[in-house]
Amino acid sequence: MRSTQPHVLHSTSSPLPPLLSLPALSMSPVLHHHCCATPTMASAAGLSSAAPARLLASASASAQAHQLRLPPPPPACRRRLLLRCAASGSGGGDSDPALEEQRRRQAELAARIASGEFTVQGPGWLAPLVGRLSKLGPPGELAAALLTRLSGAGGAARGGPEIPQAVGSLNAVVGQAFFVPLYDLFLTYGGIFRLNFGPKSFLIVSDPAIAKHILRENSKAYSKGILAEILEFVMGTGLIPADGEIWRVRRRAIVPALHQKYVTAMISLFGEASARLCDKLDKAATDGEDVEMESLFSRLTLDVIGKAVFNYDFDSLSYDNGIVEAVYVTLREAEMRSTSPIPTWEIPIWKDISPRQKKVNEALKLINSTLDELIAICKRLVEQEDLQFHEEYMNEQDPSILHFLLASGDDVSSKQLRDDLMTMLIAGHETSAAVLTWTFYLLSKYPKVMAKLQEEADSVLGDGLPTIDDVKKLKYTTRVINESLRLYPQPPVLIRRSIEDDVLGGYPIGRGEDIFISVWNLHHCPKHWEDAEVFNPERWPLDGPNPNEINQNFSYLPFGGGPRKCVGDMFATFETVVATAMLVKRFDFQMAPGAPPVEMTTGATIHTTEGLKMTVTRRTRPPVIPNLEMKIVSDSQEPARSTPSMAVSAASVASGEDQGDIS
Numbered sequence: 020m021r022s023t024q025p026h027v028l029h030s031t032s033s034p035l036p037p038l039l040s041l042p043a044l045s046m047s048p049v050l051h052h053h054c055c056a057t058p059t060m061a062s063a064a065g066l067s068s069a070a071p072a073r074l075l076a077s078a079s080a081s082a083q084a085h086q087l088r089l090p091p092p093p094p095a096c097r098r099r100l101l102l103r104c105a106a107s108g109s110g111g112g113d114s115d116p117a118l119e120e121q122r123r124r125q126a127e128l129a130a131r132i133a134s135g136e137f138t139v140q141g142p143g144w145l146a147p148l149v150g151r152l153s154k155l156g157p158p159g160e161l162a163a164a165l166l167t168r169l170s171g172a173g174g175a176a177r178g179g180p181e182i183p184q185a186v187g188s189l190n191a192v193v194g195q196a197f198f199v200p201l202y203d204l205f206l207t208y209g210g211i212f213r214l215n216f217g218p219k220s221f222l223i224v225s226d227p228a229i230a231k232h233i234l235r236e237n238s239k240a241y242s243k244g245i246l247a248e249i250l251e252f253v254m255g256t257g258l259i260p261a262d263g264e265i266w267r268v269r270r271r272a273i274v275p276a277l278h279q280k281y282v283t284a285m286i287s288l289f290g291e292a293s294a295r296l297c298d299k300l301d302k303a304a305t306d307g308e309d310v311e312m313e314s315l316f317s318r319l320t321l322d323v324i325g326k327a328v329f330n331y332d333f334d335s336l337s338y339d340n341g342i343v344e345a346v347y348v349t350l351r352e353a354e355m356r357s358t359s360p361i362p363t364w365e366i367p368i369w370k371d372i373s374p375r376q377k378k379v380n381e382a383l384k385l386i387n388s389t390l391d392e393l394i395a396i397c398k399r400l401v402e403q404e405d406l407q408f409h410e411e412y413m414n415e416q417d418p419s420i421l422h423f424l425l426a427s428g429d430d431v432s433s434k435q436l437r438d439d440l441m442t443m444l445i446a447g448h449e450t451s452a453a454v455l456t457w458t459f460y461l462l463s464k465y466p467k468v469m470a471k472l473q474e475e476a477d478s479v480l481g482d483g484l485p486t487i488d489d490v491k492k493l494k495y496t497t498r499v500i501n502e503s504l505r506l507y508p509q510p511p512v513l514i515r516r517s518i519e520d521d522v523l524g525g526y527p528i529g530r531g532e533d534i535f536i537s538v539w540n541l542h543h544c545p546k547h548w549e550d551a552e553v554f555n556p557e558r559w560p561l562d563g564p565n566p567n568e569i570n571q572n573f574s575y576l577p578f579g580g581g582p583r584k585c586v587g588d589m590f591a592t593f594e595t596v597v598a599t600a601m602l603v604k605r606f607d608f609q610m611a612p613g614a615p616p617v618e619m620t621t622g623a624t625i626h627t628t629e630g631l632k633m634t635v636t637r638r639t640r641p642p643v644i645p646n647l648e649m650k651i652v653s654d655s656q657e658p659a660r661s662t663p664s665m666a667v668s669a670a671s672v673a674s675g676e677d678q679g680d681i682s
C-alpha cells in the first residue's frame with residue numbers, strides 16, 4: 020500500500036534535468052491542472068490564484084543534504100517507466116496502473132484544492148503595480164518580474180490564475196534520468212506545472228494543446244533559451260540553438276538541401292554503412308563474442324552523417340582516429356555542461372588550465388580545422404563543376420549538404436557554415452543512434468515483434484543494398500521505428516524560453532520563463548495511449564498515414580513541431596529503417612547472458628547507463644516445413660518413397676545443417 024504520509028528525503032547529488040542542474044530544489048504546494056483539461060476547468064473549480072507555501076531547501080551550492088517533505092512515488096509507475104519490460108510478446112492487454120494511479124491522485128488533489136489548502140490570494144496591490152511597471156520599458160519589466168517572483172504570485176499579479184507548483188517525489192530524481200520523475204509529477208499535477216530549483220524556476224509542459232501553442236501557434240514568442248547558452252561553445256549560432264533572424268536565414272538556406280532526391284540518394288549510403296556494421300557483427304558471431312550495440316550504433320550514425328553532411332568518411336566502424344575521438348570529446352562535454360551543477364568551464368583561469376577544458380579546446384580546434392579544410396575542398400569542386408544549380412541540385416560524386424549549400428551560392432561566413440555543419444553532425448548523429456539502440460532493446464524484449472520484422476525484411480530485401488522502393492515496402496519496420504520513438508523520444512524534452520508575455524493553458528506567464536516540453540510525458544500519457552507502456556507497433560495501422568505531430572494533434576512529437584521541426588525527419592526515418600531491416604535480416608539479437616540491466620540516463624538523448632550488450636547470432640533460413648501429408652498407402656502399393664527422405668530433410672533443416680545465413 021502506498022503511504023499517504025509525507026516522508027523526508029535526502030538529495031545529496033545533483034542528478035537534475037540537463038541544462039538546469041542546480042544544488043537546491045524548493046517545491047511548493049499545488050494547484051492542479053489536468054493533463055488534458057481545458058483552462059476553464061481550473062477556473063471553474065475556483066482556482067484563480069495560489070501562492071506557494073514553500074518547503075525551502077538551501078540554495079547554496081555547498082549545501083549537501085536537502086530535506087524535503089514529499090509523498091513517496093508510486094512504485095508501480097516508476098517500475099513501468101523504467102520499462103524493464105517482461106520478455107513477453109507485443110500487445111499485452113493488462114489494465115493500466117498508471118492511469119488508475121493518475122485518477123486516484125487527481126481525486127485526492129481535487130479534494131485538497133476544494134478545501135482551499137493551496138489557494139492563497141496574491142496581495143491586492145500587486146497586480147496594478149506590476150501592470151504599471153511593465154509599461155516602463157525593460158527596467159520596469161525587470162522590476163515587475165522581480166516583484167512578481169518575490170511575492171510568489173506570478174499569475175495572480177498578471178491578473179490570472181497561478182500555475183500549479185509541484186510537490187515532487189524528490190527521491191525519484193536521485194540516480195535516474197531526470198524526465199522519469201517529471202512523469203511522476205505530471206501524473207499528479209497535470210499538463211503544466213512549475214518546478215523551482217533553488218533560485219531557478221521551470222515550467223513543465225505535458226499537455227498537447229499547450230505544446231502546440233508554444234511550438235506552432237505562438238512560436239515567435241519563444242526562444243531556445245538555456246539550450247542556446249549551453250551549446251554555444253560547440254554549435255555557435257547553428258540551426259538548433261539559433262533564434263531570430265539568424266535562424267530564419269539559415270533555415271531557409273538549409274531546408275532545401277534535404278530535398279527528396281538527396282534523401283533518396285542517401286539510402287545507398289545508409290545501406291553501405293549498415294553493411295559495414297553487418298560485417299563487424301558477422302565477425303563477432305563467428306568469434307562467439309558479445310557486442311555492445313549502443314557504441315556500434317553511435318559509430319554507424321557518425322559514419323552516415325559525416326558523409327551526408329560534409330562528405331567526410333569518419334569510418335569510425337573500422338578505426339578510432341583522432342577526429343572521431345575529437346567528436347566524442349566534444350559531445351561528452353556538451354552533455355557534461357548540460358548536467359553539471361557548477362559551470363567550471365566559465366571560471367576564469369581555471370577554464371584555461373583545466374586538463375579537461377584543454378582537451379575540449381584541442382578537440383574543437385581539430386574539428387574546426389577539419390571542417391575548414393572540407394569547406395575549402397568543396398568550394399574548389401563547386402568552382403570547377405559545370406552543373407546548373409536548381410531545386411533538386413545534387414552532385415552525384417558528392418551529394419552532401421555542404422556541397423548543396425556552396426553550389427546554391429549561399430552567402431554565408433565560414434564560421435556560420437561551420438556552426439551549421441557541426442549542428443547537423445550532432446543533431447543527426449546521437450539521435451539516430453539512440454533510436455536504434457532503444458529499438459533493438461525493445462526488440463529483444465518483444466520476440467513476436469522481432470519475428471514479424473524479420474519476416475518483412477526477408478520478404479522485401481534482396482541480396483543487394485536496399486532501394487527507395489524497398490524502403491517504401493518496409494511498412495512494419497517503419498511502424499517499429501515510430502513506436503520506438505514514442506516510447507523513447509530523442510530528445511525526451513524540448514527546451515524553450517518565453518520572450519514575450521503569453522497565456523499557457525489559461526495561466527498568464529511573463530517573459531523569461533524557462534520551459535520544458537516533456538515529449539516523454541506526452542508519449543507516455545495513459546489518457547492518450549492505450550497500454551501506454553507497451554511496445555506495440557500494431558497501434559499504427561500499416562496502411563494508415565505515417566504518424567506525426569499533425570495527425571496526432573501534438574500528442575506525438577518525435578521530431579518536434581511547428582517552424583522548428585526537425586529538418587532531418589525523413590532522412591532519419593529512412594536511415595533507421597534501413598539499418599534495422601538489414602540487421603534483423605542477417606542476425607538474431609538477444610541480451611547477452613550476464614549483461615548489465617538496461618536503464619536510462621540522459622545526455623542530449625536517452626543513453627543506457629551501461630551499454631546494450633547483446634549476443635548476435637547469424638540467422639539460419641526459417642525451416643521449410645515440408646508437406647508431410649502422407650499418401651494413403653494401400654497394402655497393394657509400395658510405401659511412398661518420398662516420405663523418409665522428406666523426414667530427413669525436415670530434420671536437417673530444423674537442425675540448421677547446410678544452412679548458410681540468408682543474406
Ligand code: HEM
Binds near residue numbers: 448510513579583591
Ligand atoms: C531519429 C533521428 C532524429 C530525431 C529523433 C530528431 C529529433 C529532432 C527534434 C525533436 C527536433 C526539434 C528540437 C526542438 O524543437 O527544440 C529536431 C531539430 C533539428 N534536427 Fe533533428 N532529429 C533526428 C535526426 C536529424 C538529422 C539526421 C538531422 C540532419 C540531417 C537533424 C537536424 C536537425 C536540425 C538542424 C534541427 C533544428 C531545426 C530548427 O531549429 O530549425 N535531425 N530534431
